[in-house]
Amino acid sequence: MSRRVALEASHAVAEATRMADVDVISAYPITPQTHIPERLAEMVAYGDLDAAYIPVESEHSAMSACLGAAAVGARTFTATAGQGLELMHEVVYVASAMRYPVIMAVANRALSAPLSVWGDHSDAMAVRDTGWIQVFCQNSQEAFDLTIWAFRVGEDPQVLLPVMVHLDGFTLSHVTEPVLLPEQSEVDRFLPRYHYRFALNPDQPMTHGAFGPPEIYAETKLAQAVVFDNCKKTILQGWQEFRDIFGRHYNPVEEYRTENAETLLLTIGSFTETAKIVVDARREKGEAVGLISLRLWRPFPFEEFRRAVRGAKTLIVFERAISFGLGGPVVAEVRSALYDEETRPKVASIIGGLGGRDMSEEDFEYVIDRGREVAEKGSDRVLETVGIRGESEALKR
Amino acid sequence: MAITEVKFGDRLLTSKEFLAEGHNFCIGCGEPMAIRMVLKTLGENVIMAMATGCDEVTTTPLPYTSWRIPWMHTLFENTAAEISGVEAGLKILMKKGRIPERRITCIAMAGDGGTSDIGLQALSGALERGHDFVYICLDNEAYMNTGIQRSSSTPYGASTTTAPAGKMSMGQITRKKNIVAIAAAHGIPYVATASPSYHFDLMRKVRKAADTKGPAYVHILTPCPTGWRCGGDITVQIGQLAVQTGVFPLYEIEHGRYRLNADPPRLKPIEEYLKLQGRYRHLTDDHVARIQEMVNEDYAGLKEKAACFPVEAKE
Amino acid sequence: MTDKLTWKDMEVGNIVKEAGNACFRRTGDWRTERPILDKDKCIKCALCWLYCPDASIKPGEDGYYEADLYYCKGCAICARICPVEAISMTEEEER
Numbered sequence: 001m002s003r004r005v006a007l008e009a010s011h012a013v014a015e016a017t018r019m020a021d022v023d024v025i026s027a028y029p030i031t032p033q034t035h036i037p038e039r040l041a042e043m044v045a046y047g048d049l050d051a052a053y054i055p056v057e058s059e060h061s062a063m064s065a066c067l068g069a070a071a072v073g074a075r076t077f078t079a080t081a082g083q084g085l086e087l088m089h090e091v092v093y094v095a096s097a098m099r100y101p102v103i104m105a106v107a108n109r110a111l112s113a114p115l116s117v118w119g120d121h122s123d124a125m126a127v128r129d130t131g132w133i134q135v136f137c138q139n140s141q142e143a144f145d146l147t148i149w150a151f152r153v154g155e156d157p158q159v160l161l162p163v164m165v166h167l168d169g170f171t172l173s174h175v176t177e178p179v180l181l182p183e184q185s186e187v188d189r190f191l192p193r194y195h196y197r198f199a200l201n202p203d204q205p206m207t208h209g210a211f212g213p214p215e216i217y218a219e220t221k222l223a224q225a226v227v228f229d230n231c232k233k234t235i236l237q238g239w240q241e242f243r244d245i246f247g248r249h250y251n252p253v254e255e256y257r258t259e260n261a262e263t264l265l266l267t268i269g270s271f272t273e274t275a276k277i278v279v280d281a282r283r284e285k286g287e288a289v290g291l292i293s294l295r296l297w298r299p300f301p302f303e304e305f306r307r308a309v310r311g312a313k314t315l316i317v318f319e320r321a322i323s324f325g326l327g328g329p330v331v332a333e334v335r336s337a338l339y340d341e342e343t344r345p346k347v348a349s350i351i352g353g354l355g356g357r358d359m360s361e362e363d364f365e366y367v368i369d370r371g372r373e374v375a376e377k378g379s380d381r382v383l384e385t386v387g388i389r390g391e392s393e394a395l396k397r
Numbered sequence: 398m399a400i401t402e403v404k405f406g407d408r409l410l411t412s413k414e415f416l417a418e419g420h421n422f423c424i425g426c427g428e429p430m431a432i433r434m435v436l437k438t439l440g441e442n443v444i445m446a447m448a449t450g451c452d453e454v455t456t457t458p459l460p461y462t463s464w465r466i467p468w469m470h471t472l473f474e475n476t477a478a479e480i481s482g483v484e485a486g487l488k489i490l491m492k493k494g495r496i497p498e499r500r501i502t503c504i505a506m507a508g509d510g511g512t513s514d515i516g517l518q519a520l521s522g523a524l525e526r527g528h529d530f531v532y533i534c535l536d537n538e539a540y541m542n543t544g545i546q547r548s549s550s551t552p553y554g555a556s557t558t559t560a561p562a563g564k565m566s567m568g569q570i571t572r573k574k575n576i577v578a579i580a581a582a583h584g585i586p587y588v589a590t591a592s593p594s595y596h597f598d599l600m601r602k603v604r605k606a607a608d609t610k611g612p613a614y615v616h617i618l619t620p621c622p623t624g625w626r627c628g629g630d631i632t633v634q635i636g637q638l639a640v641q642t643g644v645f646p647l648y649e650i651e652h653g654r655y656r657l658n659a660d661p662p663r664l665k666p667i668e669e670y671l672k673l674q675g676r677y678r679h680l681t682d683d684h685v686a687r688i689q690e691m692v693n694e695d696y697a698g699l700k701e702k703a704a705c706f707p708v709e710a711k712e
Numbered sequence: 713m714t715d716k717l718t719w720k721d722m723e724v725g726n727i728v729k730e731a732g733n734a735c736f737r738r739t740g741d742w743r744t745e746r747p748i749l750d751k752d753k754c755i756k757c758a759l760c761w762l763y764c765p766d767a768s769i770k771p772g773e774d775g776y777y778e779a780d781l782y783y784c785k786g787c788a789i790c791a792r793i794c795p796v797e798a799i800s801m802t803e804e805e806e807r
Contacts, residue, residue: 023489026482050493052485057522061478064471064519068446068482071469074490076482094471099725160724198727200467200483202442202501207728209470210457215714220459223722403771405758414767417732418783419739422765425787429765437762456734460717465732596762630788633763 002180002246009140009172010035012179013079013105013165016147018049019187022103023074026054026065031117032169033081033107040077059084063091063102070100071208073199075151078102081169082109082116085123089130095162096131097224098209101154101194102162104132105147107173108269108320110355118356119169120320121268124297125329131228133163133235134298136269138254140177143167145248148187153238155194159231166297170356172270182246190245232299252301253308254293257283261290263372264312264345268294268319268330271359275318278364289368294330302337309338315345316371318364318386320353327351327383346375352386363387406597410437413465420463421455425629427619427636428452428535431593432506435533438600439607441466444487445504446480448511449473451542452535474515477523477532480505484528502607503530509550510540513576524583524612531606531613534576537621545624549574552644554688555676557624562679572691580614581650587613588650594636598647598658605649618645626675638670643696648703655702667692739766743786745801747779753798760790760799 007015013036017025025044027037043049052069056062059080066076080088085106095102108124110116124134133153137143143165150163167173198206212220235252243249256276258264267275272293282289292308294301309315315338317331326332331349338344348371353359363386374384382394402409415436422429428451436443444467447453453470456463471479484503490496505523507516512534520532539557540546547560547569556568581588587609591599599617606613620636622629639645643664649656667689671677680688723729747760754776761769761777768783769790779790791799 023493023495024482024486026485050489052489054481054485055526056478056481057518057525060475061481061519061522064475064478065482065485067471067475068469068479068484069486070482071479072444072483072486072490073496074482074486076486090472091475097725098471198724198729199496200444200469201496202444202467204729205441205465205467205731207457207462207464207468207731208725210459210462210726210728211454211470212726213458213714216459216717219717219719220722220726222719223726226719401771403758403761405762410762412771414732416767417735418767418780419734419737420766421739424742424785425789426765429767430763430789433765433767434762457728459726460714460721460728461734461737462728462730463732463734593763630792632765632787632789633793 002182004178004180006176007140007144007179008035008174008176009137009143009167010107010174011039012140012144013147013167014039014043015181016144017077018043019184020075020148020151020191022049022051022077024052024054024066024069024076025078026056026062026069026076027078028056028059028062028080028084030059030081030084032109032119032173033079033084033105035173036079036105036107059088060091063088063095066102067091067095067098067100070102071200073194073196075155075194076100076102077104079105079107081107082111082123085127086111089127092127092130092132099160100162101160103147103150103154103165104162105165105167107169108166109169116355119171120354120356122321124166125321125323127164128298128329131161131224132298133161133231135163135165135296136294137165137167137172138270138272138293139172140175140179141248143172144179144181145242145246145250148191149238149242149250152191152241153231153234156234157197159234161228161231166269168270186245190241228299235296250295251304252296253304254295255308256291256293258290258292258308260288261312262288263290263314263316263368264309265289265291265368265371266294266315266317266334267291268297271318271353274359274361275364278361278368282368300333300337305334305337306341309345312345314348314372314375316348316350316367316375318350318352318367320351322351322383348372348375348384350384350386352388357387359387411440415441415465416456417463417465419461421458422451423623423629425622425632427593427621427632428537430632431535431599431617431619434593434596434599435603436466438603439502439504442500443502443504444483445506446470446476446483448476448507448516450508450511451537452506452508454542473511475519476505476507476511476516477520480530481523481526481528484530505530505532507534508542509534509536509538510548513550513574514548521583524580524585524614527611529611531603531615534616535619536616537619537624539624541621541624550576553691554680554684556679557676567684568679577616581653583612584653585612585614586610586652590616590618590645590647592618592636592640592645592647594633595640595647595659602649624676627673631673635670635673638665638673641665642667642670643692644670646696646699648699655699657699657703660700664696738782739785740782743784744804745786745788746781746784746804747788747790747799748802749776749778750798750800751776753796755796757795759793759795763789763793765789
């Protein structure tokens with residue numbers, strides 16, 4: 001039996017973490033992530049959650065304390081955003097390489113300079129290669145569900161990898177929506193108690209984090225790549241179990257009205273919901289427009305993605321980050337995923353929603369129209385963007 | 398070989414080596430000496446987090462480890478944060494009944510770079526939050542692991558590869574950062590300096606640090622034959638001279654109260670300490686005189702702070 | 713040994729499970745001088761044992777402390793700190 005309650009997405013993440021019976025939370029507040037650690041600290045203070053809350057002095061220490069806690073076998077959670085994720089950057093790699101299943105919510109935020117506390121995906125793109133399982137949420141329910149799921153998958157003995165749950169800063173993190181909260185017993189059935197076989201303790205004096213001379217570093221990295229490749233099975237199994245218990249289903253690539261679609265729009269994160277409205281409108285008009293959304297970002301869901309775009313003529317990738325000198329980081333991956341396909345759609349890249357710039361329905365109308373044009377004729381612009389003043393004058397030299 | 402107890406002075410020490418043989422420390426290094434004393438004092442109910450540095454790379458080249466205690470390393474500047482997680486994790490897991498209740502001493506260990514410089518923020522955070530742990534700084538007064546670059550713990554006048562002595566430079570022109578006072582300024586219950594050359598004093602302080610509830614900081618001077626450019630055989634003597642000349646006094650700060658542990662009636666001239674080390678070879682008589690002044694000043698300041706607490710009777 | 717290991721030999725997170733397995737590494741070949749103990753002088757005070765950076769000096773059955781040359785790097789700290797000068801250093805020669 002689920003209860004329907006109004007919850008801000010940040011609070012949904014905190015609630016999921018509470019229901020997961022987390023042991024250690026170590027976090028440093030940063031806009032727009034603050035509501036997550038605040039709520040967790042409150043739960044601990046009120047006795048609603050039996051956990052240690054470590055009020056660290058930086059994000060670097062937030063993740064470092066998570067590593068220490070994970071090393072002794074604690075279920076561990078942190079949350080950050082933007083600059084915070086950048087400050088902890090080097091520690092993020094260590095969590096995955098040492099196979100500590102730290103769960104981290106990221107309220108996606110733009111990167112300085114200039115300073116911006118508002119949302120985009122620059123922070124997420126900067127940690128693409130850190131070896132974390134990464135998923136994106138579109139609404140508060142998903143923020144709750146995927147946080148619970150993250151513990152289940154990350155801590156699986158076959159996996160033991162950290163998981164990042166991305167939710168857009170403000171446009172999702174601060175949005176209050178109805179959320180179905182399950183019974184504790186259902187969560188307990190889905191999420192077994194964490195038992196870490198290699199926990200540091202005086203009875204088994206192991207060495208965690210020995211260094212890798214050239215004769216062995218490469219072997220450690222291949223071992224890590226193999227584990228990361230294998231984790232996909234558990235990811236899918238986790239979603240299957242989730243559906244069996246909670247009735248909601250998740251896919252590596254979410255599809256919306258893709259049947260016989262000639263034009264596909266690809267989105268990531270909470271703007272997907274706005275894009276859906278525009279797709280509906282186009283379908284009303286009789287246009288064969290559909291939408292796909294990347295739920296699973298790492299490991300990249302090659303198979304599901306290729307299947308989803310099969311048959312489409314045009315694929316328009318809308319994304320919220322710039323890779324300077326390259327274009328869009330997502331579109332670069334999408335193109336490479338399609339390169340070996342015999343038939344593949346033409347791909348257009350449009351960047352928008354940077355640093356909290358909103359995306360209206362009209363903006364997505366433009367994305368679809370301009371995307372088709374660009375896919376057909378190419379572009380003479382430095383970047384194809386939406387909603388940026390003077391964008392049509394940013395021409396390549 | 399069977400583990401026995403070795404009668405040492407009036408105490409028994411285990412013959413078990415928690416830092417195994419076969420490590421890569423330089424010949425005559427003061428660090429493994431100090432580490433062995435620390436671990437023989439504390440025994441096996443410990444968990445150690447160690448910063449990147451000499452002691453980490455010399456002891457854990459995959460697939461080998463010298464450690465016979467539960468040990469972890471992740472990065473350079475985060476050791477105090479890491480041990481915060483270890484401590485908080487153990488505590489909550491014991492409280493929730495997930496692991497058996499017992500006393501485990503959480504040790505963070507780092508060099509002077511990992512403590513006074515890059516790791517200062519994490520250290521300050523962990524001390525301020527009051528975690529129950531022992532932080533041990535093994536101070537060899539420069540970034541030795543990367544090849545003798547200066548740190549804020551390098552003493553005035555020493556030549557290092559990034560503050561070399563030359564026609565236009567006398568080497569280090571700054572005074573050694575007083576990280577001990579910085580640690581004490583957090584108002585933590587126990588702070589001490591120690592030297593492996595004074596083994597009983599070191600072992601007593603480490604024991605006291607471990608028995609302290611809350612954060613304890615122990616600063617150990619570990620001579621580095623490679624970086625100090627001296628013979629590997631005189632590590633112990635150099636450590637003794639550091640204390641006897643007053644350049645590295647042995648003292649404790651308990652809840653803010655200073656206590657000198659050794660106060661020789663007359664300090665030996667600093668020259669005796671400096672002349673054994675190649676890192677000071679370039680110094681002129683004027684430089685040496687200036688260093689002597691600094692030592693005198695610092696020592697007098699310390700004595701003033703410790704005035705109300707006379708030196709304890711020798712053990 | 714290291715150059716025989718493949719990625720499959722890596723433990724989870726590259727953990728080293730065998731505590732203190734560095735004791736299989738020989739460091740005695742760094743040595744240019746070796747310590748010689750004069751048992752007639754030795755008072756079994758154990759200072760050499762406590763101070764050896766390489767943990768190479770072991771308590772023997774007979775109560776004397778002698779260097780295990782598999783590990784001893786020949787730093788001569790033991791010779792320097794011996795209060796009764798029972799340890800002397802002698803040059804290693806190729807045999």
